[in-house]
Amino acid sequence: MSAERVLHSVTCLGCGCGCDDLTVRVRGGRIAGLAPPCPLAQRWFGDGTVPQAISIAGRPATLGHAIEAAVSVLRTANRPMVIIAPDLTTEAQRTAIAVADVLRAEADGATSDSAAAGILAAQRRGRAAATLGEIRNRADVVLFWAVDPTARYPRYLERYAAAASATHADRRALLAVSVGEDRGPAGAEIEADFAPDEEVDALAVMLATVRGRPLGEVAPPFQRAVALAERLLRGRYVAIVHDAEEAGPAGGDGQRTESLVALAQALNGPTRAALSSLRAGGNRSGAEAALTWQTGYPMRVSFRDGSPRSRPGRSGLDRLSAGGADAVLIAGSAGALADLGPVPGRVPSVVVGPGASRVSGAGVAIDTGVAGIHEAGTGYRMDDVPLPLTAVVEGVRTAVETLSLLLGALRVPPRGSDG
Ligand code: SF4
Structure with missing residues (x-):
């Protein structure tokens, strides 16, 4: 049995907080303990074991044969699609985008539906944002809009919005709005409760008040x-805090996010304000960052014309479900894609990522490790700050290496071609 290793300052991608202060003990190739004891981090890291299978049509295969089969599936498609699922390093995300480019495929992230409202509102109106460190040190009034971060973002309050010490705020007032069943935190200085059909009007009243109308x-x-x-x-x-992953009753068409963006903007005049959008973990924001710097668009990109173009409208996953592709590469944790459903059984599918072998119907499945557990690289926090990721458990096939092999194989001209 190998000796115990203790790793310090480990970044956690269990949620978008991206806490980078974890201490992880590894013994015998398994995670034996971590501190501080965040319940979500404990679930996310688990004991560090992951499946390590490779299969073609459900039968065990070598990596070389699986890459050949993946090339065959993707290259023969007329309308391929690449979905960038969670749990990839940004280096692996960038490689998946390069695969989409070579294939002249469409590419999209996993959360473009939930993130789209905020991104589009920010493009229309601009956006007053801040790093989590700035919120921790400067915010003296924090408004939670229809979210109590405790369950989905366990350390957001203690580390940022309600941190015990702040360099530029003597005391902090917490305000809480609940909308229907989306409850704000209890014990706030002002608590307000709106019915779902009152939300948009309540935000309009607040905006008018801030503007002095x-x-x-x-x-x-x-x-x-x-x-x-x-x-x-x-x-x-x-600081106005909302959950970008939970659109909510008024958020289905992006109205909540649009109104909160407008409110934060309007407050930057009479005072200063920032909108803090809570995002889930697994480096979801990294996919938008990588797509933006590689293509100019944060989501829904098509390489079909030979150069990246925005493909507005439905998300890639939606279009995939509706028959909008004749082959798909899912890079990342396919199990984290709530809307995937039976797609891999209906569309020829290549799945490369953590738990790929568990995806029912996948034509080619190559298991890899998880970004920040088995794979080092870069991951993005919910405020778009890049953080270094550690390979806590070593010796597991990485997604970036596997996707790089696939990319290299796709770049080799097919036999018999002139290229
Ligand atoms: S709050 Fe989120 S990022 Fe921080 S340790 Fe817990 S799960 Fe990990």
């Missing part, structure tokens, strides 16, 4: 909205 008589459900806006205006630095 005369409101006349305000109906009782929205008097709390006025009180909230007035409290925000008394802040020196306001």
Whole structure:
């Protein structure tokens, strides 16, 4: 049995907080303990073991044969698609994008539906954002809009929005809005509760109050909205926190996100404000960053014409489900794609990533390790700050190496071609 290794300052991608202060003990090739004891981090790291199978049509195969079979599936397609699923390093994401380029495929991330509202609103209006460190040290008023970060982002409060010490804020006021069943944190200085069909109006009342527009008589459900806006205006630095992964009743068409972007913008005049968008883990934001720097677009990109073009409208996963591709490469944790359903059984599929061999119907499946557990590289925090990832458990095939092999094989001209 190998000796115990203790790794310090390990980055966790269990959620978008990207905490980089973990200590992980590894014994005998397994994770034996981690601190601090975040419950979500413990679930995400597990004991560090992952499947390490390779298969073609459900039968065991060598890596070389699987790469050949993957090339054959993807190269013969007329409308291939590449989906960048979670749990890849940004280096692996970049390689998956290069594969899409070689194939003249469409490429999309896993969360373009939930992230699209915020990205598009920011393009229309601009966006007042901040790093989590800035929020920790400067925010003296924090408004939680229909989210209590405790369950999905366990250390967000302790590390950032409600951290015990701040360099530029003596005390911090927490305000909480609940919308239907999306509850804000309990014990806030002001708590407001809106029905789902009141949300957009409440945000409009707050925006008007911040802009100093005369409101006349305000109906009782929205008097709390006025009180909230007035409290925000008394802040020196306001942080508005919402869950970008949970669109919510008003968010289905992006209205919640659009209104919160507008509110944060309007507050930057009478005071200072930033919108903090909570994002899930697995380096989801990294896919948008890599797509942006490689293609100019954060999501829904088509290489079909030989150069990257935006492909507005439905997400790649939606289009895939609706028959919009005749072969797909899923790079990353396919199991984390809620909308994948039976697609791999219907469309010729190559799956490269953690748990690939568990994807039912995958034509070619190559298991790899998880970014930040078995693969070192770069991962992005929810505020788009890049962080170094550690290979905590070594000796597991990595996604970046596997995707690089696939990319290299695709770049070799097929036999009999002139190229
Ligand atoms: S809060 Fe999120 S990133 Fe931080 S340790 Fe917990 S799961 Fe990991």
